[in-house]
Amino acid sequence: MSLDLDAIRADFPILSRKVSGGKDLVYLDNAATTQKPQSVIDAMTHYYEQSNANVHRAVHTLAAEATEQYESARDTLADWFGTTRDNLIFTSGTTEAINLVAWGWARSNLNTGDAVVITEMEHHADIVPWQLLAEEKGIEIRVVPIDTESDTLDMEIFSASLPGSRLVCVVHTSNVLGVANPVAEIISQSHDCGAKVLIDAAQAAPHEKIDFTAMGADFVAISGHKMCGPTGIGCLLATSESIEEMEPFMSGGDMIETVTMEKSTFATGPQKFEAGTPKIAEAIGFAAAAEYLSKLDMKVVHSHIRGLATYTASELQSVPGITVYGDHSVPEGSGVVSFLHDSIHAEDLARFMDAGGFAMRTGHHCAQPLLDAYGVTSTNRVSFYLYNTKAEAAAFIEHLRYIVGKFA
Amino acid sequence: MTWPEALQAAIDEFADVFDPMERYEMLFEWAAEVNELPVDEWNDDNMIHGCQSQAHVMCHLEDGQFYMRGGADAQIVQGLMAITCLAVNGRPPEEVVDLEPTFVDEMGLKASLTPSRSNGFLNMFKRVQDEARSLMGDA
Numbered sequence: 001m002s003l004d005l006d007a008i009r010a011d012f013p014i015l016s017r018k019v020s021g022g023k024d025l026v027y028l029d030n031a032a033t034t035q036k037p038q039s040v041i042d043a044m045t046h047y048y049e050q051s052n053a054n055v056h057r058a059v060h061t062l063a064a065e066a067t068e069q070y071e072s073a074r075d076t077l078a079d080w081f082g083t084t085r086d087n088l089i090f091t092s093g094t095t096e097a098i099n100l101v102a103w104g105w106a107r108s109n110l111n112t113g114d115a116v117v118i119t120e121m122e123h124h125a126d127i128v129p130w131q132l133l134a135e136e137k138g139i140e141i142r143v144v145p146i147d148t149e150s151d152t153l154d155m156e157i158f159s160a161s162l163p164g165s166r167l168v169c170v171v172h173t174s175n176v177l178g179v180a181n182p183v184a185e186i187i188s189q190s191h192d193c194g195a196k197v198l199i200d201a202a203q204a205a206p207h208e209k210i211d212f213t214a215m216g217a218d219f220v221a222i223s224g225h226k227m228c229g230p231t232g233i234g235c236l237l238a239t240s241e242s243i244e245e246m247e248p249f250m251s252g253g254d255m256i257e258t259v260t261m262e263k264s265t266f267a268t269g270p271q272k273f274e275a276g277t278p279k280i281a282e283a284i285g286f287a288a289a290a291e292y293l294s295k296l297d298m299k300v301v302h303s304h305i306r307g308l309a310t311y312t313a314s315e316l317q318s319v320p321g322i323t324v325y326g327d328h329s330v331p332e333g334s335g336v337v338s339f340l341h342d343s344i345h346a347e348d349l350a351r352f353m354d355a356g357g358f359a360m361r362t363g364h365h366c367a368q369p370l371l372d373a374y375g376v377t378s379t380n381r382v383s384f385y386l387y388n389t390k391a392e393a394a395a396f397i398e399h400l401r402y403i404v405g406k407f408a
Numbered sequence: 409m410t411w412p413e414a415l416q417a418a419i420d421e422f423a424d425v426f427d428p429m430e431r432y433e434m435l436f437e438w439a440a441e442v443n444e445l446p447v448d449e450w451n452d453d454n455m456i457h458g459c460q461s462q463a464h465v466m467c468h469l470e471d472g473q474f475y476m477r478g479g480a481d482a483q484i485v486q487g488l489m490a491i492t493c494l495a496v497n498g499r500p501p502e503e504v505v506d507l508e509p510t511f512v513d514e515m516g517l518k519a520s521l522t523p524s525r526s527n528g529f530l531n532m533f534k535r536v537q538d539e540a541r542s543l544m545g546d547a
Contacts, residue, residue: 020428345482347461347528348436355429407436 001297003304009387011037011292023357026392031175031203031336031383032361033225036289040228043288044281054277056254070280073287074270080290081222082211083237089270090283093234094202095125097221098169100236100273101198102129103249105219106167112138115165117195119144119153120373121174121181124366126200130169146373151179151327158186162193170197172204176365176379177326178309178336180204187216196242202226202234203334206385207305209298212237224282229289233282236273243269250275301386305335308384308393313337315397321408322400325374335384338365343408346378349400352407353380356399411511415494422515431516435487442490443497445479456535461485461528467539474501474540478532485528488512496536504540509533 009015012035019025027035047069053062055070071085078088091097106116116130116139134141142161147154153170162168168190173180183199190197196218201210206227212220220237224230238246248255248266252275257265266272293301313328316339325338341349350362361381364371371377382396411419418438425431445454445466456463461482468475475497478489495511496504512518512529 021426345461347482348432348484351432351484352429355427355432406433 001300003296003300003386005387005389008296009389011039012387013038013041015387018357019359020355020357026358026388026396028382028384028388028392028396029359029361030206030385030388031226031334031365031381033231034206034228034385035387036230036285037228037292039292040230040285040288044230044285047281047284052281055280056271066280069284070278073283076287077235077283077290080209080294081205081220081235081237082209082213082215086269087212087237087240087243089236089238089243089273090278091221091234091236092232092279093223093225094123094200094221097219097234097236098125098198098200099129100246100249101167101169101219101221101238102133104246104273105196105238105242106130106133106139107137107249108247109245110137110139110166113140115140115142115161117142117144117158117161117165117168117170117190119158119170119181120146120369121153121177121179122169122171122367122369123175123200123202124368126169126171126198127369143369146370148374151177151325153181155182155185159189162189162195165190165193165195168195168197169200171200171202173201173208173334173336174326174367174370175203175336176338176367176370176381178328178334178338178383179326180332180334183215183217191216203336207298207302207334210237218242224286224289227289228292230282230285233279233286235286243272246273248272248275252276254278296386303331304386305384305388306331306333308388308390309333309335309337311390312382312384312393312397313339315393316400319397319401319404321404325379335388336381337383338379338381340376340379341404341408344404346380348407349380349403352403353396353399358382358396358399360396412494412498415491415511418491418494419511419514422517425516428516432484435491435517436483437487438490439483439486440490442479442486443475443477443493445477447479450479456528456531463489463528463532465489465532465535465539467536467543469501469543472500473498474504474543476536476539480528480532482528485532488517488529489532491515492533492536496540501540501544505537505544507537 014035051065053066055067074085078085144158145154187197198219199217201220202223205222223234255275310328313324316322316324321342346362363378450464454464454466461480463480465478480486
């Protein structure tokens, strides 16, 4: 079974635009953000045109509609992610979701000397909050290194890091290497040692059906904009036990029960952590994105994206001077392929590709420790999504060969 | 804005080209024309922060006029440095401080002006103007 790519591409209006002097846009920066189908754009526009109001407050018609749509979005997303509405906290994205764990759970549950395990594969969003918390609380950070030969986490060191740890924070799928970590084993081992587990699923949720209940993690952080949704919205999935243990780190409207000048009491459940007027249109757009994906077979989506990455990595290997990072021979992983040319600077290469209509990423991808492990400061990165075609991947390789032939 | 003759000639040369690929190729050629800051003079003090590439710039006064030398590992950034040399070198530092980098736009290289934390050109131009500002007291 395969995807009807013509039909899918027709759902994304931006894919038909021209760039760089009339060239077809080939959008290969999906790990940074994905494009939005018309149904997501329409859902947000319809909300603003017909139902815009603040939620959880007034009794008028629009307020009721807005509240119904916002809370319905929570139901849709909870269902998509295999959990209940009581276990889904809206955030601005993965970064805020991880910070919510750091400042909402870890700050009030960890004590001086407690250990948090992170890995060298993490995005900065899953490194910096723990460093800040370590400064404040005196917790210990244990770092699991990556084996750059196999492009996998050193699981022996991981196992050795667990005794005495209280929280394990691991990226599900690397935004640089496209490598998927053995999440089930990580969760099982961590729980056996009494540690909670936070999974950064920003790069996994777009092409793998995340089932929070089946996965068994204590926390999962997700961004909407990397899976066809709007920017500015994401969620933290958290077990009921974990939510009970959390304290709010942002306060204000919408998260309170009662406020007097002496003392406030807080709402219960997810709302306790959603201070202020929430991201209403964005939540509605996020749910529309999940509804869009729900019409596709996510196993087929995954195979399609991974197939494009495998094909591209294989073709890149035959371009003189190119080094490819990550193991793309395995079915697990994402649509990300990072590479470098040995004489054409990554930034120059990205500009030459842009001149040909190809949008790709250059830089450290907010994962400097990982790049340090490979001895590089930046890479070029292409990342495929469900609307990309093999013809686009082939055109990318062809243009790259032309540039390498001309400038190397 | 009236640009120096050499810069105006470069602007005209770029403005005649409509293919962005060709314009970048021309910048590659311009990279060799920069008032070069050799790699052995690159250090933390003259590094331009916020670039995806390694870029360095040193500036000085000669007879009260401003001069810059630069170097970058990305050839397109170094090409933009060479063009910037045409814009700023030989001017009083007071004029350098007030310059708008619109010559890049006139050359059809507007993408290089995109505000971004990783934009080598804008960070480089700002650094040159900061250097000019600090040299104004020495003029």
